Amino acid sequence: MGVETGLQLRTLIKRSGELELSLVDVPTPEPGPDEVVVRIEAAPINPSDLGLLVGAADLSTMQASGTKDRPVITAKVPEAGMRAMAARVDESMPIGNEGAGVVVKTGSSDAAKALMGRTVAAIGGAMYSQYRCLKVSECLPLPAGTTPAEGASCFVNPLTSLGMTETMRREGHTALVHTAAASNLGQMLNKICLKDGIALVNIVRSAAQAEILRGLGAKYVVDSTSPTFMDDLIAALVETGATIAFDAIGGGKLAGQILNAMEAAINKSGKHPYSRYGSNVHKQVYIYGGLDTRPTEITRGFGMTWSVGGWLLFPFLMKIGKADTERLRQRVVDELKTTFASHYTKVVSLTEALDPANLAAYAKRATGEKFLIDPNKDK
């Protein structure tokens, strides 16, 4: 098979309440003057991709069918989950936020031709495809000596972690809290904060994860599974003065515990008089992920000056504008092999991505476990 057609991973949720993952052959579009065709060789499976890939499906009901070359996975979507899926029902969707590869065909413009043979990264969607036709302006040419695997995660995690420290500053906070902090993203955020001199309170879910972060030089690491968790967290918040948190967990009690610990730390600081409505210091938790899909359970013991809300990279970039986005993007390219280096536990092909054992592994979203898809691995 040449560049004319390529395999593409598709996700479909049927009105009947069934998720179907499959591979389809799609013709590669002929590039327009300002477009290029990229042979995708590396695309990470980010938590944000998983949200689209499996939606509200219950993977314990997963069934494999199809053939070796064209595997099909099906799973049931519980009725309660279908409401949130309404807008995507019966629409077969390509997937894969970001990735990198080599330009194998170009349009007629000089800018397009200049990219021939270059390794480029992009955040164009549909990256779990063998070939992607992209605008020149969508391509981020990587420095010589950078492999597609090294450049695959140029956007989501690097810009998200930079977005967190930017948001912290813009909203008037001076230190921050991060949950699921041993994740790829969390490790990146640690490197940024160490480099930029920002106090970061890392919340992890095991002693082993705490060790990973301490090994990276993290100063404040608290383990939510420890019996002294709340006391440890309050102590770290007293020391750092953090009043903003970014939470990848979403479900369960953690977001509320953070707000309560912030308020306790503010009261301990003795800087604020008692008010029946709690301190007047604004306490913010942004939920940017959903590692725990259970409801968010907030025990309100922190007064009235608080907010919990969603945080998403693209609206954030829209808000800060083009110049500031470009500044963040340039920093990522400059520090791609240091601050923003990503690590993967396994590289899979498109067919391997639909192997039930692999799917079960990456859908668990376990910390430290990160898959990279190489759509051209089988070729």
Next chain:
Amino acid sequence: MGVETGLQLRTLIKRSGELELSLVDVPTPEPGPDEVVVRIEAAPINPSDLGLLVGAADLSTMQASGTKDRPVITAKVPEAGMRAMAARVDESMPIGNEGAGVVVKTGSSDAAKALMGRTVAAIGGAMYSQYRCLKVSECLPLPAGTTPAEGASCFVNPLTSLGMTETMRREGHTALVHTAAASNLGQMLNKICLKDGIALVNIVRSAAQAEILRGLGAKYVVDSTSPTFMDDLIAALVETGATIAFDAIGGGKLAGQILNAMEAAINKSGKHPYSRYGSNVHKQVYIYGGLDTRPTEITRGFGMTWSVGGWLLFPFLMKIGKADTERLRQRVVDELKTTFASHYTKVVSLTEALDPANLAAYAKRATGEKFLIDPNKDK
């Protein structure tokens, strides 16, 4: 007893984990040149007063002691509740946000003397007192023919309900949702919205409450105890386009249900393309009360563009500034006997306020039940 001393209601939470409510004799301060002494004759028990009055105490453990003239109420504060109480422990605090009464003594300035004999309202705190010394600038002189009972609730409910429609406009929404909507405040908000042509979705917790609001001319009333609640709410949100809610309940699932219903209504409108992150329309719930003290349980099925946070009158007034605050205040005075009229189920003296049966009744915060304290009723 003359004006020299007066009874004052006090609330105290002891380090031992005990709430104590009592009456104490306090000397009335001699008014300074720009101050007056007000004989308080009417002070409402608002939900916000109850938060300070009983704190985290468990009223099922309530004990009455003391004498007929100096009753004392005690109750246990569960250990889990003591953390939030830390800042007020062992401090005997006066109470009563707002009230009205008659000026019985004045300072030497012309402005103070001009108030002699006038009925004034104030939001000065410690209003559950027989006498309050207030600055002239704290007093809102009421129009002739207004009784203290009519002016007692000039501030909290009127400015809070006006603050909701102001917040709605300032944050770019065009219609709003209100919970516990049959409350005194909710009825006020209905009158404001009807007058100002704002679509208001009223969420109530019984068919009887729905009737109260329909009787006031409310167009959108949905009952959260109805089996068709979610469908009814979504239908009302499709019609009104409301994307901001003010929630007095706080605990349980309601805040999350509102966000989910908003997202469903936005999707039904067909105006926004599908995104894996949900619609890009900002959905806001402000929690301004805690009628349900259980944790807030949010089932996140509404994408990433959302926020739940605390809303409080005074920070809001600080934010909008003096001129806009004055504009709202003037509207309240102008419409005190119409839009902003309050209704009370019972008028009690200070000793009656500490009668266990009364305390149990008003602490229930039942919709439609509202107590007014007349500290000089026994005299």
